[in-house]
Structures are given as structure tokens and as C-alpha cells.
Amino acid sequence: MQKIEIDDVTIERFMVGLLETNSYLLTSEDAAILIDPGFAEDELVDRVEAFKDLKTKTVLLTHGHFDHTGYCPRLQKAGWRVGIHTEDKFLLNRVPGDFDDLGYRDEPFEPYITLREGVCYNIGSLSLDVIHTPGHSPGSVCLLDLKKRIAFTGDTLFADSIGRSDLRGGDYDTLMESLKKLTSLLEPDTLILSGHGGRAQFKVVRRINRYL
Ligand SMILES: [Zn+2]
Numbered sequence: 449m450q451k452i453e454i455d456d457v458t459i460e461r462f463m464v465g466l467l468e469t470n471s472y473l474l475t476s477e478d479a480a481i482l483i484d485p486g487f488a489e490d491e492l493v494d495r496v497e498a499f500k501d502l503k504t505k506t507v508l509l510t511h512g513h514f515d516h517t518g519y520c521p522r523l524q525k526a527g528w529r530v531g532i533h534t535e536d537k538f539l540l541n542r543v544p545g546d547f548d549d550l551g552y553r554d555e556p557f558e559p560y561i562t563l564r565e566g567v568c569y570n571i572g573s574l575s576l577d578v579i580h581t582p583g584h585s586p587g588s589v590c591l592l593d594l595k596k597r598i599a600f601t602g603d604t605l606f607a608d609s610i611g612r613s614d615l616r617g618g619d620y621d622t623l624m625e626s627l628k629k630l631t632s633l634l635e636p637d638t639l640i641l642s643g644h645g646g647r648a649q650f651k652v653v654r655r656i657n658r659y660l
């Protein structure tokens with residue numbers, strides 16, 4: 449687990465599942481936001497349990513692939529409100545056959561919140577704007593706080609690569625358009641926290657990522 453402090457918000461990063469998905473837990477005094485809770489692994493579950501009495505507990509999904517959503521049914525039962533973009537709802541609860549033996553349990557759930565471009569989710573002094581960035585999947589979103597220079601980019605942008613566009617509903621040209629839109633918003637010192645792999649400042653990403 450890696451930890452970053454931004455003013456009054458703590459961001460913990462957990463790497464979960466065989467696909468090593470990054471789950472990010474953001475906490476402030478009275479709220480918690482969990483981004484992409486892919487699998488209910490012990491370390492993450494223990495941390496999440498510690499917040500069970502908080503009133504405001506929100507899960508924000510960067511997209512609907514199972515390696516980002518697997519822990520959601522349990523979380524929703526435990527009082528977390530799960531949000532996803534409408535266009536990725538069709539991906540929920542569909543685990544590709546190749547991944548059957550990961551121990552993933554395909555449990556239906558209905559997300560509570562619809563993520564839309566322009567809507568913003570606050571925690572402490574952080575304010576995460578939803579930016580719709582289709583291409584990896586139709587309802588992929590990034591969550592940005594441009595003032596605090598932080599960007600959760602899901603599987604749209606990794607430090608040294610980009611997400612696949614050959615999965616259901618993916619499209620390469622659309623992904624390229626989304627990357628243009630996303631990168632036009634980012635300052636060089638914005639910290640990129642992606643769905644897989646390590647973190648990096650955007651100026652480093654620009655240098656090492658051949659897709660940009
Ligand atoms: Zn994905």
C-alpha cells in the first residue's frame with residue numbers, strides 16, 4: 449500500500465487481483481471515496497471496514513471492467529453508493545471466460561449513482577471533476593482535480609502506455625480523441641494515478657509514453 453497526503457485528504461493505493469488493478473481509497477475527516485475497488489483483498493477490506501460508520505461513502509468507477517468493479521456488490525450492501533457512467537453499465541457482471549478461475553464471483557448489483565461529465569465529487573478540500581473519456585470502454589471517465597494537480601485516469605491513460613481499445617465497446621480513434629481532450633487539461637506537474645501501474649507526473653508521462 450502506498451500513501452499520498454494532499455492537504456486534508458489521504459490517498460491510499462492498493463494493488464488488487466491478478467491484473468494488479470489500482471484501487472484508491474481517499475479519506476478525509478468525515479467521508480471516504482473508493483475508486484475502482486476491483487477485488488475484496490484482505491488489506492483493502494480491513495481498511496474499508498475501518499470506515500463503516502462514516503455517513504458519506506462513495507465508490508467511483510472509472511469504467512465497468514470486472515477488474516475494477518469486483519468488490520462493488522459487497523460494498524453497496526455495506527452502505528457504499530456506487531457510481532458509474534451510464535454507457536458502461538452493460539459491462540457490469542460480465543467476467544470474460546479467461547478469468548473464470550481468478551476466484552471472482554459474478555454477483556449482480558445496480559449502481560446507485562450515474563457519473564456524468566461536469567459533475568464533481570468533493571472530499572475534504574479535493575474536488576474531483578468527472579471527464580468522459582470513451583475509447584477503452586464507452587463509459588470510461590477520468591476524475592480530475594486540476595487545482596490540486598491530481599488525475600485518476602483509469603485504463604484510459606497509464607504512465608507509459610494507454611488502455612486497450614479492442615475490448616467490447618472500445619474504439620482506438622475515440623480513445624485518441626479522449627486522450628487529446630484529457631491531456632489538454634493537465635498541467636506538467638499533475639500527478640497521474642492510473643488503473644494499472646505506477647504513478648508519475650504528467651511531464652514524465654509525456655516523455656515516456658509513446659502514445660502522447
Ligand atoms: Zn479496463
Ligand SMILES: [Zn+2]
Pocket residue numbers: 469513515516603643644
Ligand atoms: Zn483494468
